[in-house]
Amino acid sequence: MNAILGLLGPLAWRNLWRNPRRTLFTLAVVVVGVWSILLFDVAIKAVAENGKQQSLRLLTGEGQIHAAGYLDDPNIDHRMPAPTGRLGAVLTGPAVLAWAPRVRVPAVIESEYRTRAVTFLGVAPGAEAKVSDLPGQILAGRYLRAPGDDGLVIGADMARRLKTRLGKRVILMTQGADGRLAEAGFTVVGLFGNVRPAQDEFVFTGLARAQALLGLGGDLSEISFDAANRRDPAPATRALAEAAPNLEVDTWMSLSPLAFTIESLSSAYVAVWLTIMFVLMAIGIVNTQLMAVFERRREFGLIQALGLRPAQIVLLVTLESGLLMGVGVALGVMAGYATVLPLGGHLDMGPFAGAMERYGFGGVLRPTLDLGDAAAVGVIVWSLGLVAALWPAASAARASPILAMSEA
Amino acid sequence: MTAIIRCGGVTKLYRQGAEDIHAVQDVDLDIEAGDFATLSGPSGSGKTTLLSLIGGLDRPTTGVIDVDGETVTDLSASRLADLRLRKIGFVFQTYSLVPVFSAEENVEFTLRLLRRPKAEREARAREVLAQVGLEGLEDRRPGKLSGGQQQRVAVARALAARPAIILADEPTANLDSANAEALIELMSRLSEASGVTFLIATHDARVIAHARRRIEMTDGRISADQRIAVAPV
Numbered sequence: 122m123n124a125i126l127g128l129l130g131p132l133a134w135r136n137l138w139r140n141p142r143r144t145l146f147t148l149a150v151v152v153v154g155v156w157s158i159l160l161f162d163v164a165i166k167a168v169a170e171n172g173k174q175q176s177l178r179l180l181t182g183e184g185q186i187h188a189a190g191y192l193d194d195p196n197i198d199h200r201m202p203a204p205t206g207r208l209g210a211v212l213t214g215p216a217v218l219a220w221a222p223r224v225r226v227p228a229v230i231e232s233e234y235r236t237r238a239v240t241f242l243g244v245a246p247g248a249e250a251k252v253s254d255l256p257g258q259i260l261a262g263r264y265l266r267a268p269g270d271d272g273l274v275i276g277a278d279m280a281r282r283l284k285t286r287l288g289k290r291v292i293l294m295t296q297g298a299d300g301r302l303a304e305a306g307f308t309v310v311g312l313f314g315n316v317r318p319a320q321d322e323f324v325f326t327g328l329a330r331a332q333a334l335l336g337l338g339g340d341l342s343e344i345s346f347d348a349a350n351r352r353d354p355a356p357a358t359r360a361l362a363e364a365a366p367n368l369e370v371d372t373w374m375s376l377s378p379l380a381f382t383i384e385s386l387s388s389a390y391v392a393v394w395l396t397i398m399f400v401l402m403a404i405g406i407v408n409t410q411l412m413a414v415f416e417r418r419r420e421f422g423l424i425q426a427l428g429l430r431p432a433q434i435v436l437l438v439t440l441e442s443g444l445l446m447g448v449g450v451a452l453g454v455m456a457g458y459a460t461v462l463p464l465g466g467h468l469d470m471g472p473f474a475g476a477m478e479r480y481g482f483g484g485v486l487r488p489t490l491d492l493g494d495a496a497a498v499g500v501i502v503w504s505l506g507l508v509a510a511l512w513p514a515a516s517a518a519r520a521s522p523i524l525a526m527s528e529a
Numbered sequence: 530m531t532a533i534i535r536c537g538g539v540t541k542l543y544r545q546g547a548e549d550i551h552a553v554q555d556v557d558l559d560i561e562a563g564d565f566a567t568l569s570g571p572s573g574s575g576k577t578t579l580l581s582l583i584g585g586l587d588r589p590t591t592g593v594i595d596v597d598g599e600t601v602t603d604l605s606a607s608r609l610a611d612l613r614l615r616k617i618g619f620v621f622q623t624y625s626l627v628p629v630f631s632a633e634e635n636v637e638f639t640l641r642l643l644r645r646p647k648a649e650r651e652a653r654a655r656e657v658l659a660q661v662g663l664e665g666l667e668d669r670r671p672g673k674l675s676g677g678q679q680q681r682v683a684v685a686r687a688l689a690a691r692p693a694i695i696l697a698d699e700p701t702a703n704l705d706s707a708n709a710e711a712l713i714e715l716m717s718r719l720s721e722a723s724g725v726t727f728l729i730a731t732h733d734a735r736v737i738a739h740a741r742r743r744i745e746m747t748d749g750r751i752s753a754d755q756r757i758a759v760a761p762v
Contacts, residue, residue: 124641132629135629423625426584426613426621427614427639428611430610431606431607522585522613523581
């Protein structure tokens with residue numbers, strides 16, 4: 122095989138350059154095709170990752186632990202004790218990067234002017250900062266300082282709706298652990314923003330303050346966690362589920378189905394675009410190769426007359442396509458990197474940022490071209506190119522050696 | 530002498546519309562090893578068709594052809610390719626060289642298919658190119674060679690793998706007189722020197738004059754077959 126490749130390889134390469142204009146045109150089609158597939162892949166994945174991070178880095182985390190039934194009915198009765206024993210060991214072990222305990226119950230907030238339904242959260246600020254970006258989204262005032270902090274952080278939109286502001290007192294009412302109404306006055310110490318749907322829904326105080334108000338002792342509503350392996354939270358989730366068989370352990374995929382759907386669809390979008398681009402490329406490749414084969418039918422007859430087998434003719438034409446596609450794919454991948462690398466993983470959407478935020482996305486995309494993705498696109502396009510080349514290759518192999526006897 | 534080519538009842542029919550054209554009709558022919566034979570006749574007499582059937586480039590409608598002990602008519606396309614590679618050298622009417630290969634690479638082509646070692650290939654290619662008088666032109670591509678030089682490269686390529694038979698189809702048809710004379714002299718000399726069997730389809734009287742056996746075809750049949758006892762010219 123090596124001897125045949127040693128003969129057919131150089132022959133295939135030189136054949137490519139017998140018609141440089143045609144070869145360069147086909148090459149350009151492949152380069153632009155691969156480049157556009159990669160850029161589309163980068164853009165779609167950056168948008169999907171942005172949406173996912175906006176969702177997960179708000180409160181969801183990569184996974185959550187709840188008492189059984191909490192997700193269906195998130196009231197105070199569905200609570201769990203603070204993690205100890207095996208669960209505590211897994212949470213502080215190598216499978217989990219960070220975790221944050223929370224009290225999270227429905228409540229009503231009342232200012233001097235308005236009353237609104239909210240989700241009331243008690244959080245441990247230090248732990249929260251490791252699993253959520255929300256502590257960094259303070260527009261005015263401050264975030265909570267400690268689990269015992271009795272200040273209240275609310276969204277800027279909610280403050281507007283309640284007609285309240287920093288330093289003002291509001292009343293929070295909810296159901297206590299004993300089933301009675303629990304209510305307390307809080308001072309608004311901070312306003313958060315840049316996370317539109319959440320600004321109008323969540324209010325935060327210190328974990329210990331919330332537990333005291335609700336009469337929970339040390340009990341919790343939820344634990345949010347990030348897995349050590351961000352690409353695959355399943356092993357951490359499994360370990361946690363085994364450590365706490367009576368609790369529900371869920372990944373972000375089920376907790377935030379919208380983010381999961383967007384991420385899943387991003388691969389489908391890329392596959393659709395890859396298919397469209399590949400069909401266009403294949404049309405170009407097959408056409409030019411068929412033309413080249415037709416022009417060289419007598420030559421294929423000649424080399425068959427000299428002893429080349431039909432299968433070796435197929436190999437020759439496939440090699441020509443393989444080399445052409447290989448160079449095109451390599452240049453396309455380089456063009457992709459040349460476009461993405463200068464962005465440095467940071468693309469400010471500028472005038473579109475506001476619109477993106479309204480739909481739950483951040484205003485800054487983080488486009489990166491993963492080497493694995495680039496290699497996968499390259500291999501797929503190259504392999505499909507070879508498959509497409511089988512048609513002209515088979516056509517060349519059908520050239521009869523008797524054509525060598527005909528006059529040029 | 531042993532027959533290296535044996536044709537028995539060979540017929541080739543082409544269908545043209547509703548009509549059957551007999552390109553070759555019921556040909557019985559033996560060519561002996563070492564012959565320098567010509568197949569002559571007017572255009573359409575079937576000489577090129579018979580040559581292509583003997584060379585395994587086409588298949589007869591009926592009849593049997595043996596080449597160096599192998600029945601060509603029984604072989605698959607791949608086995609035929611192997612047979613051509615190992616036993617038959619071809620020289621075609623037009624300068625049938627691979628245009629992207631140099632003269633030496635063209636000559637090496639069959640040797641590479643035969644998986645001969647590099648050193649042996651190169652030495653043999655240079656040897657046969659020298660035999661056909663193309664020393665110093667080894668690196669030239671066909672486009673940089675004259676018609677006569679290209680046809681000599683084709684002869685060198687046909688000789689390179691030391692085939693038992695060389696089949697040539699109108700090898701002088703596209704050459705001027707001087708180049709045609711030189712090529713005829715060359716093939717005749719190589720035949721005597723190497724003992725390889727030449728079967729040449731031609732209507733060039735100069736080629737026929739050099740033949741030790743002159744076979745004539747008319748309307749697809751052999752109309753005359755003359756052996757020349759003494760080396761002519």
